[in-house]
Amino acid sequence: MEHPLSVSDVTQAVKQTLEMQFPPMWIVGELTSFSQPSSGHRYFTLSDPHSQLRCVMWRSRPITGFRPTAGMAVLAQGQLTVYERRGEYQFNVSQLFPAGVGQQLIAYEKLKKKLSEEGFFDEDRKRPLPKYPRAIGVVTSQTGAAFQDILDVLKRRFPSVRIVLRPVLVQGLDAPEDIAQGIADFNDFGKVDVLIVGRGGGSAEDLAAFNDEEVVRAIADSEIPVISAVGHEIDISLSDLTADVRAPTPSAAAEIAVRDVLEVREQVGRLTLRTREFMQRLLDEYEDQLKAYESSYGMRRLSDLIFQNAQHVDELNRDLYARLRRLFESRLADYHRMTGKLGSLSPLSVLDRGFGLVQREDGSVVSDAGILTPREHLHIRFAKGEATCRVEKIKR
Amino acid sequence: MPKNKTKAPTFETALKQLEMAVDRLEEGALPLSEALKVFEEGLKASNQCRSLLEDARQQVEVLIRDSDGEFELVSIDSKGFADE
Numbered sequence: 001m002e003h004p005l006s007v008s009d010v011t012q013a014v015k016q017t018l019e020m021q022f023p024p025m026w027i028v029g030e031l032t033s034f035s036q037p038s039s040g041h042r043y044f045t046l047s048d049p050h051s052q053l054r055c056v057m058w059r060s061r062p063i064t065g066f067r068p069t070a071g072m073a074v075l076a077q078g079q080l081t082v083y084e085r086r087g088e089y090q091f092n093v094s095q096l097f098p099a100g101v102g103q104q105l106i107a108y109e110k111l112k113k114k115l116s117e118e119g120f121f122d123e124d125r126k127r128p129l130p131k132y133p134r135a136i137g138v139v140t141s142q143t144g145a146a147f148q149d150i151l152d153v154l155k156r157r158f159p160s161v162r163i164v165l166r167p168v169l170v171q172g173l174d175a176p177e178d179i180a181q182g183i184a185d186f187n188d189f190g191k192v193d194v195l196i197v198g199r200g201g202g203s204a205e206d207l208a209a210f211n212d213e214e215v216v217r218a219i220a221d222s223e224i225p226v227i228s229a230v231g232h233e234i235d236i237s238l239s240d241l242t243a244d245v246r247a248p249t250p251s252a253a254a255e256i257a258v259r260d261v262l263e264v265r266e267q268v269g270r271l272t273l274r275t276r277e278f279m280q281r282l283l284d285e286y287e288d289q290l291k292a293y294e295s296s297y298g299m300r301r302l303s304d305l306i307f308q309n310a311q312h313v314d315e316l317n318r319d320l321y322a323r324l325r326r327l328f329e330s331r332l333a334d335y336h337r338m339t340g341k342l343g344s345l346s347p348l349s350v351l352d353r354g355f356g357l358v359q360r361e362d363g364s365v366v367s368d369a370g371i372l373t374p375r376e377h378l379h380i381r382f383a384k385g386e387a388t389c390r391v392e393k394i395k396r
Numbered sequence: 397m398p399k400n401k402t403k404a405p406t407f408e409t410a411l412k413q414l415e416m417a418v419d420r421l422e423e424g425a426l427p428l429s430e431a432l433k434v435f436e437e438g439l440k441a442s443n444q445c446r447s448l449l450e451d452a453r454q455q456v457e458v459l460i461r462d463s464d465g466e467f468e469l470v471s472i473d474s475k476g477f478a479d480e
Contacts, residue, residue, distance in 0.1 A: 131408065
């Protein structure tokens with residue numbers, strides 16, 4: 001007989017086998033005998049017409065969006081395990097949904113896995129956004145708060161950026177196709193630098209379009225970088241995972257898309273100041289250099305040379321001046337001599353002595369009475385004044 | 397990203413020119429005439445940047461694709477309503 005095992009050994013072995021054999025899984029069934037004692041943990045049974053499965057869901061796992069009641073069709077995700085104390089196997093539930101919602105969730109998880117395998121969410125696929133976009137394309141509802149929020153933020157942060165809206169339905173059956181077409185349209189149109197795709201907050205159903213494969217593929221295919229902005233901070237859609245940048249809200253998307261114009265203006269100001277300061281410095285340097293040249297030996301030598309020559313010129317000048325002066329003085333003396341002589345020769349000086357100067361009407365001086373004719377007029381100039389006279393009688 | 401061939405410089409190119417001017421000046425070793433030229437280019441780029449930043453009118457348009465697949469832009473005001 002082999003060595004007997006303890007109950008615990010067997011239970012441990014079963015538990016290990018069970019947990020290894022059954023990875024986490026989804027189980028659909030009818031909810032029966034739901035109870036939640038004061039501990040906060042939930043105990044219930046999943047049933048179908050042939051079998052039952054005991055379930056436990058710890059207090060730390062939230063149940064959102066519905067109140068579990070007996071008779072409900074539900075979908076539970078969890079791990080099979082063994083409750084050792086009772087030697088019973090049970091389903092350790094991590095998520096519980098009403099069956100319909102649960103189906104959607106399964107579809108979502110399946111799509112997520114597929115897209116992930118295709119590399120849609122890979123970080124190295126994500127492109128950097130343009131730093132200074134000239135035009136921003138927006139794919140959202142024209143009437144929604146999201147668009148208005150985006151406009152408000154852009155107006156405050158970078159008012160000159162051009163905004164082009166491609167209005168789309170953001171919820172309902174036609175929304176996915178419309179959104180995908182909107183993204184494709186911008187890529188055909190081409191004249192925008194970045195896209196914002198999204199909508200404001202809403203229920204999981206409202207946001208469903210952004211988990212749609214068609215929309216996600218359009219985002220992945222976009223040549224233009226995409227910022228996704230779906231719902232609130234806590235909502236993370238497949239669009240968010242695929243976009244180049246995920247913004248928690250539409251306002252945040254606008255914040256991400258552009259830099260603050262005040263900061264940019266400051267940057268331009270700083271750079272401009274640097275060019276000016278540099279130029280000033282350069283000119284100062286040149287000025288210093290000029291001064292340095294001026295006081296250099298070469299320059300001193302040159303100025304010395306100029307000075308020496310100037311002295312020579314001065315001497316020459318002085319010499320010349322003296323000669324000119326001498327010349328001038330002798331000429332002046334000549335002049336005085338001459339004018340003195342002339343003064344005594346001047347006919348006018350004779351008049352002072354009582355003589356008169358007799359002139360005919362043509363101005364000629366009369367020194368021979370023979371040329372005169374009776375009755376002609378003669379002018380007599382005295383030392384002071386003149387007189388006009390008539391010839392009465394002529395003696396030769 | 398699709399290329400847009402317009403003559404007026406974009407803010408990004410103007411800013412790059414300004415940055416380049418600063419770099420070239422501060423690297424030094426430019427003769428005075430060259431430095432003055434770069435300085436002038438820098439100031440020109442700076443003015444372009446400023447004028448592009450001063451433009452405070454928000455331009456909002458709606459992209460419409462007609463049945464022929466041709467695009468049309470319709471201007472709307474910043475309240476999100478069409479002008480007409």
